[in-house]
Amino acid sequence: GNSVTQMEGPVTLSEEAFLTINCTYTATGYPSLFWYVQYPGEGLQLLLKATKADDKGSNKGFEATYRKETTSFHLEKGSVQVSDSAVYFCALKTSYDKVIFGPGTSLSVIP
Amino acid sequence: GAVVSQHPSRVICKSGTSVKIECRSLDFQATTMFWYRQFPKQSLMLMATSNEGSKATYEQGVEKDKFLINHASLTLSTLTVTSAHPEDSSFYICSARGVDREGSYNSPLHFGNGTRLTVT
Numbered sequence: 001g002n003s004v005t006q007m008e009g010p011v012t013l014s015e016e017a018f019l020t021i022n023c024t025y026t027a028t029g030y031p032s033l034f035w036y037v038q039y040p041g042e043g044l045q046l047l048l049k050a051t052k053a054d055d056k057g058s059n060k061g062f063e064a065t066y067r068k069e070t071t072s073f074h075l076e077k078g079s080v081q082v083s084d085s086a087v088y089f090c091a092l093k094t095s096y097d098k099v100i101f102g103p104g105t106s107l108s109v110i111p
Numbered sequence: 112g113a114v115v116s117q118h119p120s121r122v123i124c125k126s127g128t129s130v131k132i133e134c135r136s137l138d139f140q141a142t143t144m145f146w147y148r149q150f151p152k153q154s155l156m157l158m159a160t161s162n163e164g165s166k167a168t169y170e171q172g173v174e175k176d177k178f179l180i181n182h183a184s185l186t187l188s189t190l191t192v193t194s195a196h197p198e199d200s201s202f203y204i205c206s207a208r209g210v211d212r213e214g215s216y217n218s219p220l221h222f223g224n225g226t227r228l229t230v231t
Contacts, residue, residue: 036222043117043204043224044155089154097143097208099220103154 002027004102006090012108013080021075021105023064023090031092033057033066033073034099038087047075047088080109114138115207117223124195124230132190132226134205140185141207145220146178149202161188185209195230202227 007022025033035047035057048057053068062077073090090102114137124130134144143162147155159175161167161182169175177199179191188207192199206220 041227044222046221093220097145097220098157098160099145099206100157101154104152106152 002031002092002094002098002100004090004092004100006088006102006105008103008105009087010106010108012110015082015109015111016079017109019075019077019080019084019107021088021090021107023073023075023102025071025073025090025092027071027092027094029095031094033064034091034093035062035064035073035075036089036091036101038089038104040086044089080107082109082111085109115141115205115221115223117205117226119226120224121227122229124228126196126230127194129191129193130195130228132192132203132205132228134188134190134207134223136186136207136209136221139207139209141188141209142185143208144182144188145206146180146188146190147204147206149204149225151202155204158190192228195228197230200228200230 003026005024032051034049036044037047038044048059050057050066056065064073064075085108087104087106089104091099093099116135118133146158149155158173159167159169161180163182163185167180182188202225204225206222208220
């Protein structure tokens, strides 16, 4: 079946530190991959996406590369800010448009 | 860009009452809408998929008689939690996909801001 696994949180970083949140997936076929961000008390916002192998999604300094050989889509940012504190969800979308979410990783950035 | 509006954002109700949550696509025709439930500090779990004009398809373990979904138009889907109980307290989020005015199929899915339901 389809599933998404993320590194467990919470993750606490100092401002300007490097961020990596690991994500691996299991899927039949060729899914699209996404990172969503959820700020406290809010819904989900699409952060970035990749639709095929070797695609790199990027937005607001975040980036992730679709690695088919390792079935991974790790999220990275070179220098985090306090405003990046949120929960990050890795997700895949099947051919039927069902979105399967990972468990989420909570990030706290301290000044 | 495509916008999905969800209402209300928060609702508190007494046990045994029913609550209706609306999900609207504001600038595109939502041929399909998805309803998710999120427990505190957990991920989103897909509850059901609804296609405009047809019955919703529920995921395994979701009670269709308790969570009534109606998708009567291309811009509106509703989720009604019937005879709510405290264990139904959760964060409910809808998402939608469809076709915009230019006829483009919008992807990825767009999410509403969610509804925090508290049953006392």
